[in-house]
Amino acid sequence: MEVKEEIWELRLYVAGQTTKSVTALQNLKKYCEEHLKDKYKIEVIDLLVHPQLAEGDQILAIPTLVKKVPEPIRKIIGDLSNEEKVLVGLNIRPSTK
Amino acid sequence: MSIEQQKKEDPGLINKILHKTPTGITGLDEITGGGLPSGRPTLICGAAGSGKTLFSMEFIVRGALEFNEPGVFMAFEEKSEELTVNVASLGFDLDKLQKDKLVKLDHVHIERSEIEETGEYDLDGLFIRLGYAIDSIGAKRVVLDTIENLFSGLSNQLILRAELRRLFQWLKEKGVTAIITGEKGEGALTRQGLEEYVSDCVILLDHRVCNQISTRLLRIVKYRGSVHGTNEYPFLIDEEGISVLPVTALKLENNVSAERISSGIPSLDKMLEGKGFYRGSSILVSGTAGTGKTSIAAYFAHATCLRKERCVYFAFEESPPQIIRNMQSIGINLQEHIDDGLLQFHASRPTLNGLEMHLVSIHKVVNKFRPRTIILDPITNLITVGSVSEVKAMLIRLIDFLQTQQITVMFTALTLNNIVNEQTDEGVSSLVDAWLRVRDIEFNGERNRGMYVMKSRGMKHSNQVREFVISDEGLNLVSVYLGPEGVLTGSAREAQQLQEETGLILRTHAVSRKDLEIERKRKVLEAKIASLHEEFESLQDELNKSYVEEELKKEIIEKNREKLTKIRHHENNTATDNSSSE
Incomplete structure (x- = not known):
């Protein structure tokens, strides 16, 4: 898979600074650093501040991670504690460690 | 009646009595005694095609149009555009209502294949969306149709159930009158046991086919804190929406007319x-x-x-x-x-x-x-x-x-x-x-x-x-002709009538003949009487005649005798007289 040219655009929807949200962001950052170094953008959207954005990405659960690019769009909900699932969801093969 | 009385007696009680939100659906407000419980969620359950979505849509639209209560319709099944088209046939213009900020449609799309679950989460996103929708138009009414779809999209039932409980609680706190629809389940009102969470008012819609003829029925399974009709009420969906029909008026006190x-x-x-x-x-x-x-x-x-x-x-x-x-x-x-x-x-x-x-x-x-x-x-x-x-x-x-x-x-x-x-x-x-x-x-x-x-x-x-x-x-x-032969109708009646008429003519004829005869007899008799009379008169004449003759004879005889006596007298002394008188 030609991954080098692609940039992962990730959006993390949270609602305030809840434990789950904080954990999710930490986990996400960790995975991205490990597997997608310099190939990702993380945008954190706090729905408490921008509730109107919830409809656009069909957000139900909090926290939700949305991968817009590369296609296909995937959503990962939860605190992202399961690394394997997150990586599958983001379509990242664990690079050789 | 007793409630009315109590209201008068204790003005404070008015606030304690359950407030109701009229649905505007023909007939339903009569059965429920005013509508759905205000500020509480109501569950509407029924099998597929029983009219749940339409029912809840009408609740929202009528609320917006008739009661000035804006509403949010959160659809988990149909897209907003589909809904708009579907209810346009009932004369509801959702686009216009949305533009006027009276109704807000929100389609919640859940695609299992797009979603990966990892770890703990909650449904705050949904809450925020709903909360935002409610606040943006000041909604008083909310419909969640059909929230059970969450169960097919998300696999963590424990979280879902906990979140649903929280959602209904949250709706109550928001003070909105909500309708939650649920698909009918096996042996239970809803597939996911929603009735467990929504316990204030449950309405069951049914679509029954009997002898190949379908009837839609509505029943209020439960209505906490209110009297309600308990029967199954038939309802109709037509071009004017839903009309529910109260089975019977409770009273027998109709006005009567002497006209x-x-x-x-x-x-x-x-x-x-x-x-x-x-x-x-x-x-x-x-x-x-x-x-x-x-x-x-x-x-x-x-x-x-x-x-x-x-x-x-x-x-x-x-x-x-x-x-x-x-x-x-x-x-x-x-x-x-x-x-x-x-x-x-x-x-x-x-x-x-x-x-x-x-x-x-x-x-x-x-x-x-x-x-x-x-x-x-x-x-x-x-x-x-x-x-x-x-x-x-x-x-x-x-x-x-x-x-x-x-x-x-x-x-x-x-x-x-x-x-x-x-x-x-x-x-x-x-x-x-x-x-x-x-x-x-x-x-x-x-x-x-x-x-x-x-x-x-x-x-x-x-x-x-x-x-x-x-x-x-x-x-x-x-x-009908009632005669010696019983009741006669039709041509028998007419024949009988004719027969009677003939009889009448014959009888009158007979009578007149008899009259004639009598007349004739009378005439004959009269004639006889007349001749007898004549006879009598001639007889009388006859008798009279002889009588007169006798009289005359007698007179003449008298005269003759007088003459004779005179003559004889004269003979004696006055013979000269006699000769001179001659």
Whole structure:
């Protein structure tokens, strides 16, 4: 898979600074650093501040991670504690460690 | 009543009584005594296609249009555009309502394949979305249709259930009146046991097919803190939305009218104290096939229209043009009344919909057209779509409804020599105010119609059997001939009448001959008397004559004797005298 040219655009929807949200962001950052170094953008959207954005990405659960690019769009909900699932969801093969 | 009283006694209690939010759905607010519980969630459950979405949509739209309560419709199944198109057929313009900020549609799309679950999460996103939607238009009403779809999209049931509980709690705190729809589950009201969370008001919608005829039914399973109707109420979905029909009015206190209206047949009116039926009463015309029930009904309709009152004719057997043509043959022109807008025909096959649907459609027609008289011809055909008791129940409700509106109704019913139909006759007859029976009288090789008034509440009706004659000039009732040979009708009656007429002529003839004879005899006798009289007179003359002769003779003799004596005297002394006198 030609991954080098692609940039992962990730959006993390949270609602305030809840434990789950904080954990999710930490986990996400960790995975991205490990597997997608310099190939990702993380945008954190706090729905408490921008509730109107919830409809656009069909957000139900909090926290939700949305991968817009590369296609296909995937959503990962939860605190992202399961690394394997997150990586599958983001379509990242664990690079050789 | 007791609540009303309490309200007066304790003004503080008013605040404690459950507030209700009217739905605006025809009939539902009557059953629930005012609507759904305000500020609480209500569960509407039912199988697929039972009308849940439409029901909740109508709640939102009516709220926005009629009660100025904006609403949020959160759809988990259909897209906003689909919903807009679907309800446009009911005349709801969702796009405009959305533009006016009265309604907000929000489609929640859950695609399992797109979602990966890892670890803990909650549904705050949904809450925020809903909260935002509510706040953006100041919504008072919320619909979640069908929230169970969450269960198919998300796999962590524990979280879901906990979150749902929180959601309903949150809705209550928001103070919005909510409808949550749920698919009917096996042995439970909903597949996911939503009734567990929504416990204030549960309404069950059902779509039942019986004898290939479908009926939609609504039942309030539970309504905490309020009295409500407990029956299954039929409802109808048509181009004006949902109408629920209260099965029976709870009271029997209709106004009654002492006004009388003509049946259209003067001789029939004569049997009913000469005035006809009471206004607002129910009349049953029953009889075997071909006895002229439809003609009686058509005459009644005709009479109604001639009074410039409106009439609706529900035909379950013949098409309107057929009825109009047939009635022209007996001298009434119904087409005129249709053109004048006084008469409406509603023809439908009984099997078109269930009994309840017929009832609902009658209700709708009556409410729209406001007739003074309606005709159902014939009700017996309805049995094809329901059992006897169902038909009876329907008619009770119909009569009930019509009486509150002071509408006179005429049913026709076919009697066959069939047990089921005989039951109908009797079943219905106890409900109606007047019952006319038309029956065949087979006699002397022909069939004639006899008619009598079986009952007519509140008047001294005639107890006579009349012969019912249908001719080119119309309908008429003729007194049957009661003779030594029994009741005679038709040509036998006419023959008897002719015979009587001949007899009369013969008798008068005989009498006049006898008179003549007497006259003649009198003349003969008179003649005789006259001749006798003559005889007597001649006899008398005769007698008189001899008498006079005798007198004359006597006189003459007297004279002669005097002469003689004189002569003799003269002879003695005066002979000269004698000679000188000579």
